[in-house]
Amino acid sequence: MAISNVNAIEIKQLTKRYSDFTLDGIDLCVPQGSIMGFVGENGAGKTTTIKAIMNLIHMDGGEITVLGTDHLKLSRNDKASIGVVFDGSNLHDNLTINNVNLIMKNIYPNWQEKVFMDYMTRFQLPQGKIIKDFSRGMKMKLSIAIALSHKSKLLILDEATSGLDPMVRDEILDIFLEFIQDEEHTILLSSHIISDIEKIADYVTFIHKGKIIFSESKDNLIYQYGVIHCRREDVASLDKSFVVGIRENSFGADVMIRNKEAFQKHYHQHPVDKTSIEEIMLFVSRGKESI
Numbered sequence: 001m002a003i004s005n006v007n008a009i010e011i012k013q014l015t016k017r018y019s020d021f022t023l024d025g026i027d028l029c030v031p032q033g034s035i036m037g038f039v040g041e042n043g044a045g046k047t048t049t050i051k052a053i054m055n056l057i058h059m060d061g062g063e064i065t066v067l068g069t070d071h072l073k074l075s076r077n078d079k080a081s082i083g084v085v086f087d088g089s090n091l092h093d094n095l096t097i098n099n100v101n102l103i104m105k106n107i108y109p110n111w112q113e114k115v116f117m118d119y120m121t122r123f124q125l126p127q128g129k130i131i132k133d134f135s136r137g138m139k140m141k142l143s144i145a146i147a148l149s150h151k152s153k154l155l156i157l158d159e160a161t162s163g164l165d166p167m168v169r170d171e172i173l174d175i176f177l178e179f180i181q182d183e184e185h186t187i188l189l190s191s192h193i194i195s196d197i198e199k200i201a202d203y204v205t206f207i208h209k210g211k212i213i214f215s216e217s218k219d220n221l222i223y224q225y226g227v228i229h230c231r232r233e234d235v236a237s238l239d240k241s242f243v244v245g246i247r248e249n250s251f252g253a254d255v256m257i258r259n260k261e262a263f264q265k266h267y268h269q270h271p272v273d274k275t276s277i278e279e280i281m282l283f284v285s286r287g288k289e290s291i
């Protein structure tokens with residue numbers, strides 16, 4: 001990881017209203033040279049955020065810059081330096097790999113035919129078949145290979161690894177890690193597979209019901225958050241500013257706390273256990289705020 005002070009993506013106060021959902025004035029920065037994991041349950045607002053970044057939907061408020069340029073003013077060349085993969089292929093069913101190569105050569109000024117063909121071999125994608133006859137995982141691999149074959153500086157991946165088997169996912173995560181070895185390259189990766197995020201992300205942003213709950217470095221997150229186990233009646237005595245979520249069980253209550261070090265100074269009687277990104281998400285999504 002070679003993170004600079006520049007942000008590859010900067011979102012300020014992004015608001016988008018649908019009839020039954022609001023993306024509520026969110027702020028998000030993705031530092032250049034890093035991998036940002038973007039997590040949240042179904043319908044939390046990840047794809048809406050990504051569509052707003054790519055200017056695919058009208059925003060009701062806010063500002064976004066991508067690679068230093070207002071996202072509404074990105075030139076063709078600017079757009080060519082962004083590789084985007086959504087869940088599912090948007091390539092025509094009747095195309096073969098050779099057809100895709102020819103089409104991309106015309107679309108992208110920086111198209112790297114050899115890099116693309118090497119990925120086809122590495123991902124074992126068949127030259128003769130049309131895309132209609134590809135499996136879901138094969139289509140995902142093809143989309144990822146395209147995103148990696150036009151000298152992108154920024155990759156935006158929405159659930160891009162979800163249809164892949166664990167071996168291929170692992171290989172692709174290694175490719176993503178290789179990709180950001182250069183200070184200029186950045187990845188925004190939305191995923192439900194938290195183990196993938198834990199493996200490769202430098203930063204994690206958690207979105208819940210259209211609001212950003214946290215956006216911080218993965219190391220900080222694991223270091224700053226923790227779980228205590230106490231009696232239900234003890235919960236009321238805790239300073240609310242430390243409490244992220246509470247889960248009751250037959251023995252008492254588990255409480256997810258933030259700002260672990262400060263908490264430990266105030267409450268020596270409650271040892272704090274380590275936690276994981278998945279557990280933090282569960283406490284926020286399914287836990288209570290107070291008893």
Ligand SMILES: Nc1ncnc2c1ncn2[C@@H]1O[C@H](COP(=O)(O)OP(=O)(O)OP(=O)(O)O)[C@@H](O)[C@H]1O
Pocket residue numbers: 018019020021040041042043044045046047048049
């Ligand atoms: N075009 C639309 N019209 C109305 N509502 C929409 C539209 N697009 C998205 N939504 C709503 O916005 C909310 C957020 O959807 P979004 O696709 O951003 O979630 P997500 O976090 O990507 O979810 P998932 O993990 O299931 O892909 C949902 O309630 C969805 O129904």
